[in-house]
Amino acid sequence: MNIPKHIAIIMDGNGRWAKKRKLPRIAGHKKGVGAVRNIVKHCGKIGVETLTLFAFSSENKNRSTDEVSLLFKLFLSTLKNEVVKLDKHNVRLEIIGDLSLFPPDVQKIAAEAQARLSNNSGLTLVIAANYGGQWDIVNACKSVIASGISAEELNQQVFAQHLALQNNMVDLLIRSSGEQRISNFLLWDIAYSELYFTDTLWPDFDKLQLDKAIESFNYRDRRYGGRQ
Numbered sequence: 001m002n003i004p005k006h007i008a009i010i011m012d013g014n015g016r017w018a019k020k021r022k023l024p025r026i027a028g029h030k031k032g033v034g035a036v037r038n039i040v041k042h043c044g045k046i047g048v049e050t051l052t053l054f055a056f057s058s059e060n061k062n063r064s065t066d067e068v069s070l071l072f073k074l075f076l077s078t079l080k081n082e083v084v085k086l087d088k089h090n091v092r093l094e095i096i097g098d099l100s101l102f103p104p105d106v107q108k109i110a111a112e113a114q115a116r117l118s119n120n121s122g123l124t125l126v127i128a129a130n131y132g133g134q135w136d137i138v139n140a141c142k143s144v145i146a147s148g149i150s151a152e153e154l155n156q157q158v159f160a161q162h163l164a165l166q167n168n169m170v171d172l173l174i175r176s177s178g179e180q181r182i183s184n185f186l187l188w189d190i191a192y193s194e195l196y197f198t199d200t201l202w203p204d205f206d207k208l209q210l211d212k213a214i215e216s217f218n219y220r221d222r223r224y225g226g227r228q
Protein backbone atom coordinates (compact mmCIF):
# COMPACT_ATOMS: atom_id res chain seq x y z
CA MET A 1 0.00 0.00 0.00
CA ASN A 2 1.31 3.41 -1.01
CA ILE A 3 0.78 5.75 1.96
CA PRO A 4 0.23 9.40 0.94
CA LYS A 5 2.98 11.59 2.42
CA HIS A 6 0.61 14.48 3.06
CA ILE A 7 -3.08 14.05 3.89
CA ALA A 8 -5.37 17.04 4.43
CA ILE A 9 -8.89 16.73 5.82
CA ILE A 10 -11.90 19.05 5.81
CA MET A 11 -13.53 17.74 8.98
CA ASP A 12 -17.18 18.52 8.23
CA GLY A 13 -20.51 17.31 9.59
CA ASN A 14 -20.26 17.81 13.36
CA GLY A 15 -23.45 19.90 13.47
CA ARG A 16 -25.47 17.39 11.45
CA TRP A 17 -24.18 14.54 13.62
CA ALA A 18 -25.51 16.36 16.70
CA LYS A 19 -28.78 17.37 15.03
CA LYS A 20 -29.54 13.74 14.13
CA ARG A 21 -29.32 12.97 17.85
CA LYS A 22 -31.21 16.10 18.95
CA LEU A 23 -28.06 17.32 20.71
CA PRO A 24 -26.59 20.85 20.69
CA ARG A 25 -24.05 21.49 17.90
CA ILE A 26 -21.20 21.63 20.41
CA ALA A 27 -21.83 17.96 21.28
CA GLY A 28 -20.94 17.16 17.67
CA HIS A 29 -17.77 19.23 17.88
CA LYS A 30 -16.77 17.44 21.08
CA LYS A 31 -17.34 14.06 19.48
CA GLY A 32 -15.33 15.34 16.50
CA VAL A 33 -12.31 15.83 18.76
CA GLY A 34 -12.45 12.10 19.50
CA ALA A 35 -12.29 11.37 15.78
CA VAL A 36 -9.26 13.69 15.48
CA ARG A 37 -7.52 11.76 18.26
CA ASN A 38 -8.03 8.42 16.47
CA ILE A 39 -6.98 9.73 13.07
CA VAL A 40 -3.82 11.40 14.40
CA LYS A 41 -2.83 8.17 16.12
CA HIS A 42 -3.52 6.08 13.02
CA CYS A 43 -1.62 8.44 10.71
CA GLY A 44 1.41 8.27 12.99
CA LYS A 45 1.23 4.49 12.99
CA ILE A 46 1.01 4.00 9.22
CA GLY A 47 3.75 6.53 8.47
CA VAL A 48 1.94 9.58 7.07
CA GLU A 49 4.45 12.47 7.18
CA THR A 50 2.01 15.40 7.39
CA LEU A 51 -1.63 15.53 8.41
CA THR A 52 -3.31 18.91 7.89
CA LEU A 53 -6.71 19.35 9.54
CA PHE A 54 -9.20 22.14 8.84
CA ALA A 55 -10.50 22.98 12.32
CA PHE A 56 -11.93 26.47 11.85
CA SER A 57 -12.23 28.50 8.65
CA SER A 58 -11.91 32.27 8.30
CA GLU A 59 -15.60 32.23 7.48
CA ASN A 60 -16.62 30.19 10.55
CA LYS A 61 -16.35 33.46 12.53
CA ASN A 62 -19.71 34.32 10.99
CA ARG A 63 -21.49 31.66 13.07
CA SER A 64 -23.35 32.56 16.25
CA THR A 65 -21.15 34.10 18.96
CA ASP A 66 -22.21 31.21 21.18
CA GLU A 67 -20.91 28.54 18.82
CA VAL A 68 -17.71 30.49 18.09
CA SER A 69 -16.87 31.00 21.75
CA LEU A 70 -17.63 27.35 22.56
CA LEU A 71 -15.35 26.31 19.68
CA PHE A 72 -12.54 28.51 21.06
CA LYS A 73 -13.02 26.92 24.48
CA LEU A 74 -12.96 23.43 23.00
CA PHE A 75 -9.81 24.28 21.01
CA LEU A 76 -8.15 25.55 24.18
CA SER A 77 -9.06 22.57 26.37
CA THR A 78 -8.12 20.09 23.62
CA LEU A 79 -4.69 21.66 23.17
CA LYS A 80 -4.13 21.65 26.92
CA ASN A 81 -5.29 18.06 27.39
CA GLU A 82 -3.65 16.47 24.38
CA VAL A 83 -0.18 17.99 24.36
CA VAL A 84 1.39 15.39 26.69
CA LYS A 85 -0.01 12.51 24.64
CA LEU A 86 1.07 14.13 21.37
CA ASP A 87 4.55 14.53 22.81
CA LYS A 88 4.62 10.88 23.83
CA HIS A 89 3.70 9.93 20.27
CA ASN A 90 6.54 12.11 18.90
CA VAL A 91 4.08 14.40 17.03
CA ARG A 92 5.25 17.82 15.85
CA LEU A 93 2.54 20.48 15.89
CA GLU A 94 2.07 23.47 13.62
CA ILE A 95 -0.91 25.81 13.81
CA ILE A 96 -1.63 27.83 10.66
CA GLY A 97 -4.13 30.64 10.20
CA ASP A 98 -4.75 34.11 11.54
CA LEU A 99 -4.55 33.55 15.28
CA SER A 100 -4.53 37.27 16.04
CA LEU A 101 -8.33 37.22 16.44
CA PHE A 102 -8.22 34.38 18.95
CA PRO A 103 -8.56 35.17 22.67
CA PRO A 104 -5.12 35.79 24.25
CA ASP A 105 -5.24 32.61 26.35
CA VAL A 106 -5.80 30.52 23.21
CA GLN A 107 -2.87 32.25 21.48
CA LYS A 108 -0.66 31.60 24.48
CA ILE A 109 -1.51 27.89 24.78
CA ALA A 110 -1.13 27.47 21.01
CA ALA A 111 2.37 28.98 21.12
CA GLU A 112 3.35 26.87 24.13
CA ALA A 113 2.08 23.63 22.59
CA GLN A 114 3.94 24.27 19.31
CA ALA A 115 7.14 25.10 21.18
CA ARG A 116 6.92 21.99 23.33
CA LEU A 117 6.43 19.69 20.33
CA SER A 118 8.79 21.50 17.96
CA ASN A 119 11.68 19.03 18.22
CA ASN A 120 9.62 15.90 17.67
CA SER A 121 10.38 13.90 14.54
CA GLY A 122 7.24 11.79 13.98
CA LEU A 123 4.01 12.88 12.31
CA THR A 124 3.71 16.60 11.58
CA LEU A 125 0.21 17.62 12.62
CA VAL A 126 -0.92 20.90 11.09
CA ILE A 127 -4.07 22.48 12.50
CA ALA A 128 -5.68 25.15 10.33
CA ALA A 129 -7.51 27.55 12.66
CA ASN A 130 -9.09 30.77 11.45
CA TYR A 131 -7.50 29.75 8.17
CA GLY A 132 -8.55 30.64 4.64
CA GLY A 133 -6.78 29.67 1.43
CA GLN A 134 -7.26 33.17 0.04
CA TRP A 135 -5.94 34.72 3.25
CA ASP A 136 -2.87 32.46 2.95
CA ILE A 137 -2.10 33.58 -0.61
CA VAL A 138 -2.48 37.28 0.21
CA ASN A 139 -0.30 36.76 3.29
CA ALA A 140 2.34 35.07 1.12
CA CYS A 141 2.28 38.05 -1.28
CA LYS A 142 2.88 40.41 1.63
CA SER A 143 5.76 38.27 2.83
CA VAL A 144 7.26 38.13 -0.70
CA ILE A 145 7.11 41.92 -0.96
CA ALA A 146 8.68 42.34 2.49
CA SER A 147 11.51 39.98 1.51
CA GLY A 148 12.56 42.46 -1.19
CA ILE A 149 12.87 39.76 -3.86
CA SER A 150 12.76 41.00 -7.46
CA ALA A 151 10.10 39.98 -10.01
CA GLU A 152 12.81 38.13 -11.98
CA GLU A 153 13.81 36.06 -8.98
CA LEU A 154 10.24 35.10 -8.05
CA ASN A 155 8.97 31.74 -9.25
CA GLN A 156 6.43 29.15 -8.04
CA GLN A 157 8.95 27.37 -5.86
CA VAL A 158 10.04 30.59 -4.15
CA PHE A 159 6.46 31.83 -3.77
CA ALA A 160 5.35 28.57 -2.14
CA GLN A 161 7.98 29.01 0.56
CA HIS A 162 6.00 32.03 1.77
CA LEU A 163 2.75 30.09 2.19
CA ALA A 164 1.68 28.68 5.55
CA LEU A 165 2.62 25.13 4.52
CA GLN A 166 5.89 26.26 2.92
CA ASN A 167 5.83 24.12 -0.17
CA ASN A 168 4.36 20.97 1.31
CA MET A 169 1.90 19.92 -1.40
CA VAL A 170 -1.08 17.77 -0.40
CA ASP A 171 -1.28 14.26 -1.87
CA LEU A 172 -4.75 13.30 -0.65
CA LEU A 173 -7.54 15.71 0.32
CA ILE A 174 -10.49 14.19 2.18
CA ARG A 175 -13.81 15.86 2.98
CA SER A 176 -16.38 14.22 5.19
CA SER A 177 -20.16 14.82 5.38
CA GLY A 178 -21.04 14.60 1.68
CA GLU A 179 -20.25 18.19 0.70
CA GLN A 180 -18.06 18.39 -2.38
CA ARG A 181 -16.37 21.77 -2.14
CA ILE A 182 -13.15 23.28 -0.84
CA SER A 183 -14.74 26.01 1.37
CA ASN A 184 -11.60 28.18 1.14
CA PHE A 185 -9.28 25.53 2.63
CA LEU A 186 -5.85 25.07 1.07
CA LEU A 187 -5.90 26.40 -2.50
CA TRP A 188 -2.36 26.52 -3.87
CA ASP A 189 -1.30 23.38 -2.00
CA ILE A 190 -4.01 21.16 -3.51
CA ALA A 191 -3.09 21.88 -7.14
CA TYR A 192 -2.48 18.16 -7.80
CA SER A 193 -4.13 16.53 -4.79
CA GLU A 194 -6.31 13.49 -5.23
CA LEU A 195 -9.77 14.31 -3.88
CA TYR A 196 -11.84 11.92 -1.77
CA PHE A 197 -15.37 12.68 -0.59
CA THR A 198 -17.33 10.55 1.85
CA ASP A 199 -20.86 10.88 3.23
CA THR A 200 -19.65 9.86 6.69
CA LEU A 201 -20.06 12.70 9.18
CA TRP A 202 -16.80 13.72 10.84
CA PRO A 203 -17.60 12.36 14.36
CA ASP A 204 -18.12 8.91 12.75
CA PHE A 205 -14.91 9.06 10.71
CA ASP A 206 -12.56 6.36 12.01
CA LYS A 207 -9.39 4.56 10.97
CA LEU A 208 -11.31 2.20 8.68
CA GLN A 209 -12.68 5.23 6.84
CA LEU A 210 -9.15 6.58 6.50
CA ASP A 211 -7.90 3.23 5.21
CA LYS A 212 -10.70 3.28 2.62
CA ALA A 213 -9.63 6.74 1.45
CA ILE A 214 -6.00 5.58 1.21
CA GLU A 215 -7.07 2.50 -0.72
CA SER A 216 -8.91 4.73 -3.18
CA PHE A 217 -5.78 6.89 -3.44
CA ASN A 218 -3.84 3.78 -4.41
CA TYR A 219 -6.04 3.26 -7.46
CA ARG A 220 -5.48 6.80 -8.76
CA ASP A 221 -3.24 7.42 -11.74
CA ARG A 222 -1.39 10.63 -10.89
CA ARG A 223 -0.33 11.99 -14.24
CA TYR A 224 0.46 15.63 -13.41
CA GLY A 225 -0.43 16.57 -16.95
CA GLY A 226 2.31 14.36 -18.45
CA ARG A 227 2.13 11.00 -20.20
CA GLN A 228 4.62 8.13 -20.18
Ligand code: IPE
Pocket: 011, 012, 013, 014, 015, 016, 017, 055, 056, 057, 060, 071, 177
Ligand atom coordinates in the same frame (compact mmCIF):
# COMPACT_ATOMS: atom_id res chain seq x y z
C1 IPE B 1 -17.34 21.11 10.94
O1 IPE B 1 -18.64 20.78 11.28
C2 IPE B 1 -16.61 21.80 12.06
C3 IPE B 1 -16.46 23.24 11.90
C4 IPE B 1 -16.73 23.91 10.82
C5 IPE B 1 -15.95 23.98 13.04
P1 IPE B 1 -19.88 21.78 11.04
O2 IPE B 1 -20.08 22.57 12.29
O3 IPE B 1 -19.65 22.56 9.81
O4 IPE B 1 -21.05 20.74 10.85
P2 IPE B 1 -22.27 20.84 9.84
O5 IPE B 1 -21.71 21.11 8.49
O6 IPE B 1 -23.14 21.96 10.32
O7 IPE B 1 -22.91 19.51 9.93
Ligand code: IPE
Pocket: 010, 011, 012, 013, 054, 055, 056, 057, 060, 179, 181, 183
Ligand atom coordinates in the same frame (compact mmCIF):
# COMPACT_ATOMS: atom_id res chain seq x y z
C1 IPE C 1 -15.46 23.97 6.31
O1 IPE C 1 -16.72 23.54 6.71
C2 IPE C 1 -14.65 24.38 7.48
C3 IPE C 1 -14.24 23.32 8.39
C4 IPE C 1 -14.54 22.06 8.28
C5 IPE C 1 -13.44 23.75 9.49
P1 IPE C 1 -17.99 24.52 6.69
O2 IPE C 1 -19.10 23.73 7.23
O3 IPE C 1 -17.65 25.79 7.36
O4 IPE C 1 -18.14 24.78 5.13
P2 IPE C 1 -19.44 25.23 4.30
O5 IPE C 1 -20.02 26.42 5.00
O6 IPE C 1 -20.36 24.06 4.30
O7 IPE C 1 -18.90 25.51 2.94
Ligand code: MG
Pocket: 012, 013, 014
Ligand atom coordinates in the same frame (compact mmCIF):
# COMPACT_ATOMS: atom_id res chain seq x y z
MG1 MG D 1 -20.16 22.23 7.87
